Amino acid sequence: MNQMPSFDSISTRAAAATPVRIAARVRGLSDTAIAWLFITPTMLLLLAINLFPLIWTIQLSFTNYRANRPNAPVRNVGLEHYQTILTDPDIWARMQATAHFVFWTILLQTVIGFALAYLIDRKFRGHGFWTTLILIPMMLSPAVVGNFWTFLYQPQIGLFNYLVSFVSGVEPASFQMLGDVSLSPWAIIIVDTWMWTPYVMLICLAGLRSIPDYIYEAAEVDRASNWRQFVSITLPMCLPFIMLAVLFRGIENFKMFDLVNLLTAGGPGSTTELASITLKRAAFEAWRTGYSSAFAVIMFVMIFGLANIYVKALNQVKAR
Amino acid sequence: MSANAHSVVEPSAGAKLAASVLVILYACVALIPLLWIGLTSIKSPPDSIAYPPKVVPFVHFTPTAEGFCNLFTTRSRQTPDYIAGLPPSTGGCDEVARSRNMVVVGASNYVPRFVNSLIIAFGSTALSIVLGTAAAYAFSRFRVPLKDDLMFFILSTRMMPPIAVAIPVFLMYRELGLSDTRLGMILLYTSVNVSLAVWLLKGFIDEIPREYEEAAMIDGYTRLQAFWKVVLPQATTGIVATAIFCLIFAWNEYAFAVLLTSGEAQTAPPFIPIIIGEGGQDWPAVAAGTALFLLPILVFTVLLRKHLLRGITFGAVRK
Numbered sequence: 001m002n003q004m005p006s007f008d009s010i011s012t013r014a015a016a017a018t019p020v021r022i023a024a025r026v027r028g029l030s031d032t033a034i035a036w037l038f039i040t041p042t043m044l045l046l047l048a049i050n051l052f053p054l055i056w057t058i059q060l061s062f063t064n065y066r067a068n069r070p071n072a073p074v075r076n077v078g079l080e081h082y083q084t085i086l087t088d089p090d091i092w093a094r095m096q097a098t099a100h101f102v103f104w105t106i107l108l109q110t111v112i113g114f115a116l117a118y119l120i121d122r123k124f125r126g127h128g129f130w131t132t133l134i135l136i137p138m139m140l141s142p143a144v145v146g147n148f149w150t151f152l153y154q155p156q157i158g159l160f161n162y163l164v165s166f167v168s169g170v171e172p173a174s175f176q177m178l179g180d181v182s183l184s185p186w187a188i189i190i191v192d193t194w195m196w197t198p199y200v201m202l203i204c205l206a207g208l209r210s211i212p213d214y215i216y217e218a219a220e221v222d223r224a225s226n227w228r229q230f231v232s233i234t235l236p237m238c239l240p241f242i243m244l245a246v247l248f249r250g251i252e253n254f255k256m257f258d259l260v261n262l263l264t265a266g267g268p269g270s271t272t273e274l275a276s277i278t279l280k281r282a283a284f285e286a287w288r289t290g291y292s293s294a295f296a297v298i299m300f301v302m303i304f305g306l307a308n309i310y311v312k313a314l315n316q317v318k319a320r
Numbered sequence: 321m322s323a324n325a326h327s328v329v330e331p332s333a334g335a336k337l338a339a340s341v342l343v344i345l346y347a348c349v350a351l352i353p354l355l356w357i358g359l360t361s362i363k364s365p366p367d368s369i370a371y372p373p374k375v376v377p378f379v380h381f382t383p384t385a386e387g388f389c390n391l392f393t394t395r396s397r398q399t400p401d402y403i404a405g406l407p408p409s410t411g412g413c414d415e416v417a418r419s420r421n422m423v424v425v426g427a428s429n430y431v432p433r434f435v436n437s438l439i440i441a442f443g444s445t446a447l448s449i450v451l452g453t454a455a456a457y458a459f460s461r462f463r464v465p466l467k468d469d470l471m472f473f474i475l476s477t478r479m480m481p482p483i484a485v486a487i488p489v490f491l492m493y494r495e496l497g498l499s500d501t502r503l504g505m506i507l508l509y510t511s512v513n514v515s516l517a518v519w520l521l522k523g524f525i526d527e528i529p530r531e532y533e534e535a536a537m538i539d540g541y542t543r544l545q546a547f548w549k550v551v552l553p554q555a556t557t558g559i560v561a562t563a564i565f566c567l568i569f570a571w572n573e574y575a576f577a578v579l580l581t582s583g584e585a586q587t588a589p590p591f592i593p594i595i596i597g598e599g600g601q602d603w604p605a606v607a608a609g610t611a612l613f614l615l616p617i618l619v620f621t622v623l624l625r626k627h628l629l630r631g632i633t634f635g636a637v638r639k
Contacts, residue, residue, distance in 0.1 A: 029543065029544065035462035039455045049489065049508060050485070056491070057485075057488055132622060136350075136351070137353075139572075141572035141574060142574065143578075144589055145353075147610075148353070148610055151360075151606075152353060157369045159352070162371075162373055197350075248516075251478060255481035257482060257575045261575075276481050279483045280579075292487075296483070297484075300481070304476055307479060308472070311475070
């Protein structure tokens with residue numbers, strides 16, 4: 001409370017310095033007017049650059065429009081693209097690859113990220129310094145990093161293979177993280193987990209620090225064990241933060257493009273071809289704009305639907 | 321009692337030691353790829369692909385500026401006779417190039433791409449924070465009709481895969497003359513970042529007790545004055561943390577950049593992976609480009625480390 005400025009003197013001076021009519025007008029701005037004044041610019045930007053393109057995409061999804069032939073006649077094909085996509089076993093294989101990627105990255109990042117945050121919150125000497133170091137990977141561009149990891153994953157000369165062989169004794173040229181059908185899905189999970197665990201950690205750390213000391217003090221007074229405190233105080237109070245981190249990572253990884261595009265570009269074959277890479281191939285290599293718009297709409301509906309359910313759960317947890 | 325209460329929540333020495341060992345171990349392993357970027361940037365191309373890997377500078381390999389030279393210049397291969405006939409080299413990168421039977425023919429595109437990244441990242445972050453703080457305050461404090469729906473709409477704009485947005489945005493920008501311009505990219509990145517900004521900042525502002533503003537307004541402040549002089553200073557930590565997230569996103573963004581820019585407004589991320597030397601990727605040059613690209617964000621984050629780590633102060637005011 002001692003940081004509170006002295007409002008009396010400031011407001012008196014402000015009132016004295018402000019012409020009466022302006023003061024009256026500003027004072028007259030109702031809370032409702034301020035609310036709309038503050039929200040409208042953001043809404044207009046989002047309408048122009050997000051909602052409008054979405055509507056355009058939906059409209060394009062019913063046509064055979066091709067962006068590389070803007071002058072060709074456009075025919076309305078109805079729901080044909082949707083039917084093709086939803087009955088295509090290849091598309092479902094891509095969805096499966098995406099689900100595998102999302103599930104494992106989120107599981108690993110949440111477990112490791114929360115554990116790290118919990119350890120850092122023990123406030124040992126120098127924890128600030130090490131936290132900063134740990135945060136570095138998530139600051140790098142996924143594209144630039146993905147590109148460099150292809151170097152680390154080289155079978156003969158790559159550092160990753162060298163270190164694995166150093167630890168396990170396996171011949172460094174005997175396995176290809178990016179070229180092997182069974183290893184490449186894990187290669188992209190490893191890089192994504194390496195990059196984004198700090199993100200989850202940072203949000204969890206904010207959650208841990210949001211828990212006031214007096215709650216732990218009260219638990220101590222009640223002689224609650226450390227484990228009991230962790231389960232009844234730490235975890236529940238951190239849960240909204242963890243869930244928020246999972247939400248953001250889940251959405252980001254469902255539409256994952258940059259990291260994987262530069263690591264494997266979907267290969268070998270289509271083993272790591274996540275939904276966004278399929279979309280990019282259809283839209284910018286095959287130039288099937290209508291078809292890819294339909295696929296984009298399907299992806300959006302899936303993300304939107306899942307996130308909608310998730311946010312309801314998040315709000316319930318917060319309300320508790 | 322208060323000294324006692326402090327010691328109660330303080331972890332034991334053993335717990336601290338165990339925690340520090342585990343955290344430091346994780347940090348060291350996680351930093352290996354970054355260390356490797358740094359080391360590769362000062363190796364010659366043959367040293368960079370040697371097996372077993374060369375680790376210690378001056379012991380296993382001689383550091384060289386060749387990677388940085390190759391990053392900043394374009395070169396062409398010439399015959400030794402031609403090079404012998406040239407006037408003496410001006411030193412530096414010229415010298416390095418000549419030792420590989422090459423001649424520097426000009427500057428590469430790295431610097432212009434880097435400058436584009438700077439302008440677009442800082443421009444869109446500033447815009448996102450201004451828009452996001454205002455909207456977050458309104459959502460936090462006022463009865464906005466359909467508040468939850470609007471908040472969810474703002475979040476939902478992040479759910480669209482960038483590739484899906486790219487085609488209509490490209491067509492739209494072509495109409496408006498915004499394609500491959502910095503302004504176009506700033507607006508696009510702002511539209512993506514503002515949703516994160518509103519959500520994060522609303523959380524931060526929710527934590528600032530309303531009593532502060534109410535006290536100020538009772539003392540004669542208008543709502544806007546209270547927002548400007550009471551809420552904003554209290555929200556600094558949150559705003560800085562949010563700005564860092566926005567900055568990181570805009571700086572690193574690749575999908576829109578690679579699909580919507582080709583020259584004028586191209587940023588560094590689509591450029592760095594296409595740095596190639598003779599016979600494949602020039603890894604020291606790529607590593608040099610990556611290292612320089614990381615540096616501004618690194619410095620910025622270290623400077624603001626305290627604000628980032630202080631995090632959120634729930635209920636610090638209530639007794």
